[in-house]
Amino acid sequence: xxxxxxxxxxxxxxxxxxxxxxxxxxxxxxxxxxxxxxxxxxxxxxxxxxxxxxxxxxxxxxxxxxxxxxxxxxxxxxxxxxxxxxxxxxxxxxxxxxxxxxxxxxxxxxxxxxxxxxxxxxxxxxxxxxxxxxxxxxxxxxxxxxxxxxxxxxxxxxxxxxxxxxxxxxxxxxxxxxxxxxxxx
Amino acid sequence: xxxxxxxxxxxxxxxxxxxxxxxxxxxxxxxxxxxxxxxxxxxxxxxxxxxxxxxxxxxxxxxxxxxxxxxxxxxxxxxxxxxxxxxxxxxxxxxxxxxxxxxxxxxxxxxxxxxxxxxxxxxxxxxxxxxxxxxxxxxxxxxxxxxxxxxxxxxxxxxxxxxxxxxxxxxxxxxxxxxxxxxxxxxxxxxxxxxxxxxxxxxxxxxxxxxxxxxxxxxxxxxxxxxxxxxxxxxxxxxxxxxxxxxxxxxxxxxxx
Numbered sequence: 001x002x003x004x005x006x007x008x009x010x011x012x013x014x015x016x017x018x019x020x021x022x023x024x025x026x027x028x029x030x031x032x033x034x035x036x037x038x039x040x041x042x043x044x045x046x047x048x049x050x051x052x053x054x055x056x057x058x059x060x061x062x063x064x065x066x067x068x069x070x071x072x073x074x075x076x077x078x079x080x081x082x083x084x085x086x087x088x089x090x091x092x093x094x095x096x097x098x099x100x101x102x103x104x105x106x107x108x109x110x111x112x113x114x115x116x117x118x119x120x121x122x123x124x125x126x127x128x129x130x131x132x133x134x135x136x137x138x139x140x141x142x143x144x145x146x147x148x149x150x151x152x153x154x155x156x157x158x159x160x161x162x163x164x165x166x167x168x169x170x171x172x173x174x175x176x177x178x179x180x181x182x183x184x185x
Numbered sequence: 186x187x188x189x190x191x192x193x194x195x196x197x198x199x200x201x202x203x204x205x206x207x208x209x210x211x212x213x214x215x216x217x218x219x220x221x222x223x224x225x226x227x228x229x230x231x232x233x234x235x236x237x238x239x240x241x242x243x244x245x246x247x248x249x250x251x252x253x254x255x256x257x258x259x260x261x262x263x264x265x266x267x268x269x270x271x272x273x274x275x276x277x278x279x280x281x282x283x284x285x286x287x288x289x290x291x292x293x294x295x296x297x298x299x300x301x302x303x304x305x306x307x308x309x310x311x312x313x314x315x316x317x318x319x320x321x322x323x324x325x326x327x328x329x330x331x332x333x334x335x336x337x338x339x340x341x342x343x344x345x346x347x348x349x350x351x352x353x354x355x356x357x358x359x360x361x362x363x364x365x366x367x368x369x370x371x372x373x374x375x376x377x378x379x380x381x382x383x384x385x386x387x388x389x390x391x392x393x394x395x396x397x398x399x400x401x402x403x404x405x406x407x408x409x410x411x412x413x414x415x416x417x418x419x420x421x422x423x424x425x426x427x428x429x430x431x432x433x434x435x436x437x438x439x440x441x442x
Contacts (some may be wrong), residue, residue, distance in 0.1 A: 008436060024307055025308060025310040028293040028306060028307050030297035030304055030305045030307075032303045032304050108414045108415045109414045109416055132413050160356060161414075162302050162361055163354060163364055163417075172356070173359055174356030
């Protein structure tokens with residue numbers, strides 16, 4: 001009788017402890033990874049839609065990620081003709097590699113934005129689309145249309161918009177911010 | 186105190202012979218056994234044990250849409266057997282199984298990489314669990330006066346729920362709204378079968394130790410919320426076997442109707 005009671009009570013204890021043991025919420029955090037190479041260089045390459053020999057390129061370089069030294073803008077001028085349309089490509093580099101394919105692979109949450117300074121007769125429009133459920137512009141390829149002769153600045157920013165990309169420049173953070181000079185002559 | 190080699194060999198042989206005898210008795214039907222269980226034609230009990238998922242259900246590969254992220258859990262239930270003959274009966278089982286979530290870190294790491302953000306945090310929603318109502322044949326073979334081995338194969342309905350998760354992305358100091366995979370439920374045909382040992386501890390009381398394979402293949406329709414970008418793991422359905430092994434102990438009350 002005593003043996004029976006011990007077995008019954010032990011079995012019930014095991015069953016009850018299982019019932020109460022493992023119903024908990026699990027949580028995990030993936031922390032920042034050290035050592036990511038910062039983007040250092042943006043290159044714009046423009047080709048006249050009507051004249052393939054009419055090309056221009058400009059590069060903006062900032063090797064100091066803290067921004068203390070300031071960017072090298074000695075080659076950051078784009079020369080465009082009056083009243084013309086240009087196909088433009090954007091290339092990004094870090095200190096070691098061409099990062100453009102990576103941006104392309106992550107197109108669904110990246111967007112290039114173009115801010116044209118007042119007085120510069122230029123319009124910029126992204127021509128490539130991502131693969132989001134509702135396709136949105138990326139900006140790795142673009143169409144620049146010039147007006148009358150003018151000079152000014154063009155600020156190109158790459159926006160990182162994880163799960164918040166909506167086609168506007170507002171959401172997310174900025175991965176690189178480069179300012180070029182554009183001369184329309 | 187030391188044991189010399191000869192004594193050790195003798196003990197080893199005795200032990201081997203004992204094991205052989207037990208194994209042989211499991212194969213042969215011991216018709217002379219006075220089994221108390223078989224004097225009773227109905228038994229009912231509470232059962233519980235460890236559930237170990239297998240196959241795709243237990244995989245934790247973020248990039249594999251078949252991964253079920255199910256870890257070991259427990260099951261509890263009520264079981265009853267009605268004996269039609271000395272050896273053969275009908276067994277019914279109503280059970281609840283719950284599994285732990287295995288690999289939440291893989292979810293957090295995967296979204297971290299998929300969205301190239303500074304950090305990500307993943308939290309489970311609900312749990313993987315199933316409720317089964319199963320019925321099937323039960324066959325028992327007595328090994329001694331108090332010990333018997335049995336086999337069962339059960340089939341029926343299994344209603345299962347798949348856990349979900351929330352993932353919060355943080356980048357450049359901005360915490361974005363969570364991406365959510367909701368919990369989802371589905372019902373499917375279920376199977377369970379295995380082998381067990383029954384030990385009679387008193388006239389109306391017994392315990393069983395069971396090992397069972399379980400299987401069902403529900404087709405879950407999964408709802409995802411706040412998925413604005415086509416990036417990161419996102420599945421809209423899950424139709425993989427929910428399979429594994431249950432190892433259970435059952436406390437039985439046996440009676441003659």
